[in-house]
Amino acid sequence: MKYKSQKVAKLYFIAAIGLFVGQILFGLIIGAQYIWGDFLFPEIPFNVARMVHTNLLIVWLLFGFMGAAYYLVPEEAETDLVMPWLANLMFWIFLTAGAATILGYLLVPYAQLAELTKNELLPTMGREFLEQPTITKIGIVIVALSFLANIGLTILKGRKTVINLVLLMGMTGLAVFFLFAFYNPVNVVLDKYYWWWVVHLWVEGVWELILGSILAFILIKTTGVDREVIEKWLYVIIAMVLITGIIGTGHHYYWIGTPAFWQWWGSIFSAMEPIPFFMMTVFAFNMVNKRRRNHPNKAAVLWALGTAVMAFLGAGVWGFLHTLSPVNYYTHGTQITAAHGHMAFYGAYVMIVLAMISYAMPMLRGREAANSTKSQVLEMWGFWLMTISIVFITLFLTGAGILQVYLQRFADNPMPFMVVQEKIQLFYALREIAGFIFLSGLLIYIVSFFVGSKEPEATIEGEVVPT
Amino acid sequence: MAQAFTKAMARNIFYGGTAFFFLLFLALTFQTHSALPELDNRNALTGPQGEMIAKGKQVWEENDCIGCHTLLGEGAYFAPELGNVYKRFGSTDAIKGFIASRPKDGVPGRRSMPQFNLSEEELTAIAEFLKYVSEIKTARNWPPNTQG
Ligand code: HEM
Ligand code: HEM
Ligand SMILES: [Fe+2]
Numbered sequence: 001m002k003y004k005s006q007k008v009a010k011l012y013f014i015a016a017i018g019l020f021v022g023q024i025l026f027g028l029i030i031g032a033q034y035i036w037g038d039f040l041f042p043e044i045p046f047n048v049a050r051m052v053h054t055n056l057l058i059v060w061l062l063f064g065f066m067g068a069a070y071y072l073v074p075e076e077a078e079t080d081l082v083m084p085w086l087a088n089l090m091f092w093i094f095l096t097a098g099a100a101t102i103l104g105y106l107l108v109p110y111a112q113l114a115e116l117t118k119n120e121l122l123p124t125m126g127r128e129f130l131e132q133p134t135i136t137k138i139g140i141v142i143v144a145l146s147f148l149a150n151i152g153l154t155i156l157k158g159r160k161t162v163i164n165l166v167l168l169m170g171m172t173g174l175a176v177f178f179l180f181a182f183y184n185p186v187n188v189v190l191d192k193y194y195w196w197w198v199v200h201l202w203v204e205g206v207w208e209l210i211l212g213s214i215l216a217f218i219l220i221k222t223t224g225v226d227r228e229v230i231e232k233w234l235y236v237i238i239a240m241v242l243i244t245g246i247i248g249t250g251h252h253y254y255w256i257g258t259p260a261f262w263q264w265w266g267s268i269f270s271a272m273e274p275i276p277f278f279m280m281t282v283f284a285f286n287m288v289n290k291r292r293r294n295h296p297n298k299a300a301v302l303w304a305l306g307t308a309v310m311a312f313l314g315a316g317v318w319g320f321l322h323t324l325s326p327v328n329y330y331t332h333g334t335q336i337t338a339a340h341g342h343m344a345f346y347g348a349y350v351m352i353v354l355a356m357i358s359y360a361m362p363m364l365r366g367r368e369a370a371n372s373t374k375s376q377v378l379e380m381w382g383f384w385l386m387t388i389s390i391v392f393i394t395l396f397l398t399g400a401g402i403l404q405v406y407l408q409r410f411a412d413n414p415m416p417f418m419v420v421q422e423k424i425q426l427f428y429a430l431r432e433i434a435g436f437i438f439l440s441g442l443l444i445y446i447v448s449f450f451v452g453s454k455e456p457e458a459t460i461e462g463e464v465v466p467t
Numbered sequence: 468m469a470q471a472f473t474k475a476m477a478r479n480i481f482y483g484g485t486a487f488f489f490l491l492f493l494a495l496t497f498q499t500h501s502a503l504p505e506l507d508n509r510n511a512l513t514g515p516q517g518e519m520i521a522k523g524k525q526v527w528e529e530n531d532c533i534g535c536h537t538l539l540g541e542g543a544y545f546a547p548e549l550g551n552v553y554k555r556f557g558s559t560d561a562i563k564g565f566i567a568s569r570p571k572d573g574v575p576g577r578r579s580m581p582q583f584n585l586s587e588e589e590l591t592a593i594a595e596f597l598k599y600v601s602e603i604k605t606a607r608n609w610p611p612n613t614q615g
Contacts, residue, residue, distance in 0.1 A: 034545070037578030042571065045581050046545050047534025111583070114529040126528025128542050162474075184528075186521045188600055189507035192541065193499065228474060235477035242485040246492045255609035256539045259502040263606060265495060329607060333540030333548065414614045417547040418578070 012067025064353030077158025173206030274316030310347025336401035374452030385441025523596025548615025
């Protein structure tokens with residue numbers, strides 16, 4: 001850690017991991033409700049537990065992104081954050097608002113929460129991922145603006161690197177596209193059309209800029225490869241992201257009452273969206289192979305390579321699987337979508353945040369560069385358990401999805417939804433088991449922060465021979 | 468990457484490509500807006516009927532129906548597609564009857580839908596909203612069949 005103000009990142013990372021645990025616990029609750037329909041009913045209905053699961057995911061990823069930025073921006077800009085106190089203050093505001101919102105979901109019926117928070121004044125609630133009361137959404141905007149001011153001014157003051165610039169563009173885009181959450185017309189087609197400007201243009205647009213820049217940062221730090229090379233790659237990757245991803249939004253405009261030309265635009269452009277993910281994989285492995293030095297933090301390198309592979313699998317491969325309109329006609333809104341959603345979110349965004357935490361946390365906790373070997377070994381156990389579990393969750397949901405599509409939409413005598421669900425129970429049970437293994441991986445990951453603290457740092461074994 | 472391909476070139480492709488494809492996206496959005504009146508059943512949204520549907524959408528959102536159901540394939544995958552439930556059930560009364568008759572404590576062992584205690588007016592509104600959605604002209608008449 002070169003700059004004192006980088007320290008604020010630690011708070012953000014701790015909160016991120018804490019909320020991650022909550023996300024998974026609620027994932028297991030809804031996973032159980034898939035098997036035992038009346039589990040926790042009517043105390044915690046499925047929709048409530050689901051919004052806790054997905055909203056905690058978004059919130060902890062945002063904590064992770066902000067933490068990453070507070071660590072990375074000063075180091076890249078070679079100057080302290082302009083307003084560390086603001087970063088601290090916003091942390092507590094965001095955490096309080098987030099906790100209050102989650103408690104609101106759990107403690108009062110959703111309709112009452114809508115009434116309490118005066119949803120009728122500016123109705124924004126009750127849409128997938130955007131369930132937060134309007135007041136919380138306004139809070140998110142305020143937090144985002146203070147955050148942008150903080151890193152923006154720091155970047156202006158200091159050295160301007162491509163990594164900082166791309167990160168800033170990604171974060172600005174995140175804030176700008178979130179504003180579409182406030183647009184909620186009665187016309188359902190328009191509502192859906194612009195809802196995707198938040199959801200799709202986030203995960204397949206501006207968030208990928210954030211992903212790319214954090215990955216580039218970690219690779220520079222851990223491989224010692226020339227910055228020029230890495231920055232060139234970064235530009236090419238994000239160029240491909242936006243060239244394909246913006247019009248790729250059209251893969252959500254097939255069946256919602258939008259005109260038929262989207263079948264072509266959406267299919268062609270989104271079919272190219274895997275390209276930048278593939279480039280990210282090639283990029284990460286290339287840089288590690290060309291490394292000028294070995295970094296003692298092997299766990300961080302593992303996470304960085306892991307995210308490159310898993311993002312390609314989850315977003316690239318599982319996205320491509322159902323993105324062409326003739327396929328999507330059958331798979332739209334089925335377990336296939338859920339399968340893809342899980343692996344893509346995990347591979348791209350969970351893993352990049354954990355990669356950054358892995359890289360930065362040792363320094364934030366007073367180490368020179370890395371944790372002890374003992375701690376890293378445990379962390380890598382966490383890596384493998386979580387990653388393999390998510391692969392299985394994805395495979396089981398894909399199995400469920402294929403059967404669902406066949407029985408409900410493809411067979412000669414299509415069966416009703418609820419009947420089909422009973423027939424694919426087995427896959428949901430298997431998914432739940434994989435979910436528990438995921439949780440054990442997460443717990444081991446957390447334990448890794450508390451073991452081997454007294455042992456010496458891991459050291460580099462041997463120098464690399466440049467090839 | 469080859470040396471002839473410089474960072475400046477990569478940067479220019481990024482800015483140029485993004486600007487170009489974003490503008491193209493805006494043009495397609497404009498095109499969509501011009502085509503929508505034929506497709507999105509907006510005529511239903513006028514007059515007292517329209518107010519009823521607007522109210523129905525509010526009921527839909529403030530009870531988070533999307534947290535269990537899909538609507539035109541978007542939402543959660545725990546409960547049946549509702550974009551075409553009007554066609555499946557055949558009338559707004561049947562929809563109202565279903566929603567109103569949910570047991571407070573659920574159905575033992577079965578995925579259950581909460582009892583929302585909606586007023587008669589709210590029930591009518593939500594049913595009219597679902598009817599309106601079912602009359603949106605989706606491409607290829609999605610969903611593939613009435614089971615949704
Ligand atoms: C990291 C990047 C990505 C993430 C986090 C992600 C996540 C998601 C999620 C959560 C959904 C479900 C949305 C909903 O609830 O309605 C979804 C839908 C979808 N995604 Fe992705 N995705 C990513 C990248 C991609 C890519 C690259 C493709 C195409 C190659 C793709 C294709 C699709 C399609 C076609 C759907 C619609 C599924 C349906 O019709 O139900 N995604 N994605
Ligand atoms: C580990 C155990 C987990 C279980 C049992 C689980 C279970 C579930 C269930 C049952 C749903 C609702 C599907 C529906 O709408 O019917 C869901 C949604 C979702 N979960 Fe998980 N989840 C787990 C972990 C995760 C992780 C690690 C992530 C993030 C990487 C994640 C991200 C999501 C997302 C994005 C959705 C919305 C999907 C969509 O709309 O397509 N979940 N999860
Ligand atoms: Fe998308």
